[in-house]
Each structure stands twice: as C-alpha cells, then as structure tokens.
C-alpha cells in the first residue's frame with residue numbers, strides 16, 4: 001500500500017511548522033553545529049536581531065524571518081544548533097523533523113571553518129535526507145587568523161554540493177551565498193550530493209529494505225536514509241512520521257468528504 | 259583488539275595523547291560520545307582538568323570538548 | 339495498516355537482516371560518516387601555521403586553573419558590578435533630576451488648566467511617577483551591566499564558568515550546563531528558564547528551571563545595587579562603590595550556594611535520580627566586536643526598560659496612587675494592607691510596606707522598589723528624591739530602616755517568588771501547573787526561612 005497523499009509542489013506538512021505557505025515564498029533552513037554563527041547569519045540575511053553569543057546552545061527557540069532577493073520572497077528558519085541529526089536530544093529531533101517534514105527549498109548547513117572535520121559530520125547527514133543542500137563555510141576570518149586555508153572549490157567537488165565561504169559578522173561572502181540560494185531554489189543549480197558509503201554488510205541490508213520502504217512511504221522521504229534509521233532502531237523517526245502524516249491524512253480525508 | 263596497553267581516558271594525565279580504541283558505554287551516552295566525534299581510531303589530546311579535578315578537557319578533531327571523568331572512564335585509549 | 343505499524347514491522351525485519359545489535363550499527367554508521375569527513379577535511383584544509391602559539395590554551399590554563407579559576411570568576415563579577423555602580427551613579431542622578439523637573443512642569447500645567455486634584459494625583463503622582471522611578475533607578479544599572487555581561491558572553495567565557503562549576507552541580511545531582519542557564523538568568527529569569535532546553539535530561543532540566551530565580555535578574559540587580567550603595571557604600575567614600583560591589587557579588591555567590599543546596603535537596607526528594615552525562619564544547623575565545631555589542635545591547639536595554647515602564651510600571655504607579663489615596667475610615671487602603679502584613683513582615687526583618695511592594699511587584703521585579711518608594715512617599719511629606727542621599731533619608735530617617743532591614747530586604751529580593759512572566763514561562767515550558775506552583779513556593783519558603791534566621795540571629799547576637 002502506498003500513501004495516498006502524495007504531495008505536489010509545496011509539502012502540506014510545512015504548515016505544521018507555522019511557516020506561511022504561499023506559492024511565491026521559498027523556505028530556507030539554517031542548520032549547523034552549535035556556535036557556528038547561524039544566528040549571526042540569520043540576522044545578516046533578515047535584518048532581524050536574534051541573540052547571538054559565543055557558547056554552544058545560545059539559540060533554543062526556532063526563529064523565523066524573511067527577506068527578498070531578486071523579487072522572490074524567502075522565509076529563513078534558524079534551527080537550533082546540533083552536532084548530529086540522529087535524534088539524541090530534543091533539539092536534534094526538532095532540526096531533523098524540520099528538514100524531513102517541512103522540506104525546506106534549500107537547507108544551508110553553516111559550518112565552522114576552523115573545525116571542518118567535526119562539522120562535516122552534520123553536512124553528510126543532512127545530505128542523506130535532502131539533495132537541496134548548500135554548505136556555508138562560516139568564520140572564514142577566524143580561519144585566516146589561525147592561518148588555515150579551506151579550499152572551497154575542492155570542498156564543493158568532494159561533497160557534490162555548492163559551497164561558499166562567509167564571515168557572517170562582516171557580511172563577507174553573503175552576496176555569493178544569496179546567489180547560490182536563489183539558484184538552488186529555482187532549480188538552476190542541482191546539487192548532486194556524494195553520499196557516504198557504509199560497510200558492505202550495511203549496504204546490503206539497505207538495498208534489501210529500500211524497496212519495502214518505498215512501498216510504505218512513496219517518495220515522501222529518502223528511502224536510503226529511512227533504511228539506515230530502521231537499521232539502528234531509531235523509534236523517534238517512526239513517532240514523527242506518525243505525528244506529521246496521520247494529521248495530514250485526516251486533513252486529506254476531510255477535504256475529500258467536504 | 260588488544261586491550262593490554264590501553265587505558266581509560268579518565269586516567270590520562272594532562273598533556274598526554276592517545277588514540278581511541280573502544281567505547282564501552284551503552285545506549286544514549288554511547289550515542290552522545292560518538293556524535294561528538296569520539297569514534298575508535300580518532301586521536302585525542304588531554305588538555306587539562308577543571309579546578310576541582312572533574313570534568314576534564316580534551317582536544318579532539320580540532321576542537322575542545324569537556325566531559326566528566328565518569329564518562330571518560332567509558333572511553334578506552336591507546337596512549338601514544 | 340498505519341504507517342507506524344508497517345514501519346514497525348520493517349524495523350523488526352531490519353534487525354533480522356542485519357543480525358548485529360543496534361548499538362553496533364550506530365557505531366558503524368558514525369564511523370563511516372566520520373571517515374568520509376576526515377578524508378574530505380584532509381583534502382581541503384591546509385594549515386600554514388608555523389610554530390603554533392596556542393593562545394586559547396594559555397588563557398584557559400589561567401581561567402580554569404585550580405588556584406585562579408574561582409577567584410577570577412568572583413573577581414570578574416565584582417568588577418562588572420563595580421563598573422555598574424560607579425557608572426550608574428551620575429546618569430541616575432541626571433535622569434532623576436530631569437524626570438522630576440518634568441513632573442513639576444506637568445504639575446504646573448495641571449494647575450494652570452484647573453484640573454481636579456485626583457486627576458493630577460492619579461496621572462502625575464501615580465502613573466508618571468511610577469514610570470519615572472523605573473526609568474531613573476533601573477535603567478542606568480541595566481544599561482551598563484548588560485552590555486558588559488554580553489561582552490563576556492561573546493568572548494567565550496561562559497562555557498568556562500560551566501566547566502569550572504560542573505563538579506558542584508554533579509555533586510548536587512544536577513547538570514553543569516545549569517551554570518549557563520543561570521548566566522542567562524542574570525539577564526532575565528524567563529530567558530533563563532527557556533535556556534534550560536539545552537539540558538537534555540528532563541530531570542536535570544526541571545531542577546535548573548525550578549532554581550533559576552535564585553539568580554538575581556536584571557530587574558532585581560538595580561534594587562540590590564541601590565540598597566548596597568545606600569547602606570554599604572555610604573561609609574568610606576573612596577572605597578564605597580567597591581564595598582557595595584563586593585556585597586552584591588557576595589549575595590550572588592550566596593544565591594549560587596542556595597541553588598546548589600536546593601538542587602541537591604530536589605535530587606534527594608521530589609526529583610530523585612543520578613546525574614546524567616555532561617559533554618560541553620568549549621569554543622575558542624573570540625574577540626567581540628566591542629563597539630557594536632555595546633551600542634546594540636545598550637539600545638536593547640533602553641527599549642526593554644522603556645517598554646516595561648510604559649506597560650507595567652505606569653499602570654502599577656496608578657494603582658499604587660489609588661490604593662494610597664482611597665481612604666477606609668482614616669487610613670488608606672495601602673496603609674491598611676501594609677499594617678495587616680506588618681506583624682508577619684517584622685519576623686522577616688522587613689516591614690509591611692516592603693512586603694506589600696514585593697506582592698504588588700509580582701508582574702515584574704523592577705517595579706518592586708519604585709512601588710516601595712512611592713508608598714513610603716505617599717504617606718509622608720513630599721520630598722525631592724533626586725539623590726541617593728535623599729533615598730537614605732527617606733528609608734533611614736523617616737521609615738526607621740537599619741542595616742538589618744536592608745540586608746533582609748536584599749535577601750528577600752534574591753529569594754522570593756519569580757515574577758509573573760517567569761512563572762508563565764515555566765508553565766509553558768514544563769506544560770504543568772504543578773511545577774509552576776513548585777517554582778513559586780520553593781524560593782518563597784527559602785526567602786522566608788533565610789530572612790527569619792538572619793533577623794533573629796543578628797538580634798540574638800546583639801549585633802544591632
């Protein structure tokens with residue numbers, strides 16, 4: 001059996017995140033490790049004044065803002081900082097659910113240029129959920145000060161997604177970021193994430209599970225990613241699926257009956 | 259995997275270095291430790307301890323992480 | 339079949355297919371991801387740093403050293419308070435003079451147009467004065483303390499505080515990140531309660547939530563500072579503000595001690611459990627954009643205080659004026675209420691007006707002190723309260739305050755029910771009226787016990 005409420009265009013679940021849904025409005029999520037400058041970037045993009053601070057965990061409430069670029073309206077969501085999306089904590093679940101179910105038109109993963117290795121952990125995880133990812137290498141001024149050089153071109157090639165270097169507090173790199181965002185949103189630029197390969201044992205299991213997952217979920221979620229979550233026994237995902245789709249289903253039936 | 263010359267992280271002295279060989283924690287703690295980048299094979303550096311001897315601060319994957327000795331006791335390290 | 343059921347079946351199937359335990363699957367997944375991350379990072383990041391001067395490490399060695407760690411924390415707090423006290427003096431006086439000058443002009447205007455006395459009383463002596471008091475007493479300290487604190491926050495010092503103090507919190511069965519939520523409480527307890535979300539364990543999050551109000555928020559600091567300046571600071575002129583700063587810092591430390599004690603008690607009673615895990619990233623120190631931070635947070639505070647002055651202090655001022663001027667027999671309602679509270683308040687080392695001000699100040703802590711002054715002034719002779727000396731005369735000469743009254747008031751400022759906004763936030767965060775009530779009861783009981791003890795101990799020892 002398949003789900004009957006295949007979404008076309010704008011995912012209907014987006015409404016459940018209190019994000020205004022209109023045709024001409026694109027949603028951008030800012031994800032990333034704690035303390036990488038997401039809120040600073042959010043402020044720079046939207047002109048709002050979210051609190052920022054040099055410690056992990058400053059933002060705990062998800063905040064929204066908007067801006068207009070080249071005649072298109074964008075809603076930006078500043079997600080709480082997380083080290084991973086494997087749902088060990090409430091914040092991680094919030095961030096994961098937003099990316100999975102609100103299906104942002106682009107997810108910008110903000111990473112710390114001075115600590116790329118750990119930050120890439122999250123980038124690689126986000127890439128497994130959605131293709132529309134941009135990596136924003138922030139704090140590039142700090143990296144320069146520490147005499148670290150990040151090859152953005154190469155990073156983009158190795159990941160298969162667009163990359164840009166920024167210093168959110170001075171505005172450096174922001175025009176390039178805006179340009180990438182609009183290109184990805186419009187579909188002019190199609191990221192082709194190069195996904196992580198797992199042990200042959202896991203890959204085998206994944207390929208056995210994937211078709212069955214597709215049967216249940218259709219194209220709602222990336223089946224490879226769901227397979228991995230099932231294999232590691234992540235019950236929170238099933239709960240979230242229930243939460244977001246059962247309501248959706250109820251609404252769909254109501255609409256049919258009305 | 260030889261456990262003979264491995265010690266637990268909580269026993270390491272400030273300034274010493276090593277490679278994680280095994281994590282014995284289970285459940286949520288294990289997941290938390292893994293997510294912070296402490297997987298087997300990763301190199302770590304003990305930077306110091308808090309004024310009262312606990313928690314400790316280590317350098318891993320280029321960033322500073324503090325964790326309680328209780329958690330550090332679940333991380334087995336091969337001293338270098 | 340619902341999707342939960344079918345996915346549940348699939349999860350069982352997944353377990354059979356893979357055959358190894360789920361913890362191991364997770365390890366293998368994380369391992370592979372980090373291996374990719376390592377190789378990508380290795381391919382893109384190059385370091386040109388020669389001999390690496392690790393400044394962060396050097397600073398940390400001092401700030402978290404066994405010898406210097408705690409003295410530096412206390413020292414920084416005292417210095418910030420000292421800068422607040424010395425810095426706030428002059429702007430406070432200027433604001434007070436300016437606002438009272440306006441009050442006189444307003445009065446003249448009301449007389450000129452022949453407005454009835456009650457209208458003048460309600461609007462000028464009530465509403466206007468309430469707002470004016472909040473602005474002149476509260477604004478300057480807030481507008482100095484907060485930016486300084488924000489600078490420390492941007493520098494990256496707060497995580498080190500959590501690192502240093504974690505051992506205490508562990509001992510109390512709580513979480514080291516509670517120190518971070520307390521730091522946010524300095525700005526506003528409601529914000530501190532929201533910040534408790536960074537603590538994953540529900541039990542430890544609740545402990546942090548219930549004890550957050552033992553940190554004096556920005557609405558209470560100015561009261562503490564004003565009282566400390568009047569009573570501690572008036573002695574030796576040159577050292578006065580330093581002594582006042584030290585006494586407020588001491589009070590903050592007392593608040594931290596109470597927090598730990600209550601956390602420990604909660605762990606042993608209502609919230610039994612063992613401490614969960616603590617992992618915290620210590621970010622590198624970063625040079626804050628000083629001018630930008632200061633300008634921004636000063637503006638933030640001004641807007642914040644002015645809004646609160648209009649929304650809460652002005653109506654409160656009006657209400658206090660009505661209470662003070664509506665007579666039942668030959669006493670005002672205000673005096674009657676205060677008289678009714680007085681016997682109990684005396685046990686706490688306070689008086690009825692002080693306790694009444696705390697009760698009327700439930701909506702916001704910054705109006706407690708202004709309400710007190712207004713109710714004192716409304717009963718007695720009119721006086722110009724445009725200096726701390728005048729404030730001292732009002733409290734000491736007209737209302738019989740001693741240093742013990744001041745001490746007990748300061749302790750009660752530190753330990754009493756959280757403000758309405760904070761209570762509301764606790765209710766929303768915990769989704770529980772019960773825990774909201776507990777959060778109100780705990781600090782109130784602590785405040786009563788502490789004040790009674792101090793009051794009777796001091797008297798028994800014949801110190802006063």
Ligand SMILES: Nc1nc2c(ncn2[C@@H]2O[C@H](COP(=O)(O)OP(=O)(O)OP(=O)(O)O)[C@@H](O)[C@H]2O)c(=O)[nH]1
Nearest residue numbers: 035036037038039040052053057058059081167168
């Ligand atoms: N030098 C420099 N500092 C930055 C930059 N971006 C942000 N910062 C600083 O880094 C600190 C963290 O920034 P935030 O925007 O609060 O980080 P965040 O990602 O929102 O953090 P969480 O809310 O805790 O997840 C702040 O002190 C910022 O001023 C940058 O590009 N360069």
Ligand SMILES: [Mg+2]
Nearest residue numbers: 038039058059
């Ligand atoms: Mg933030």
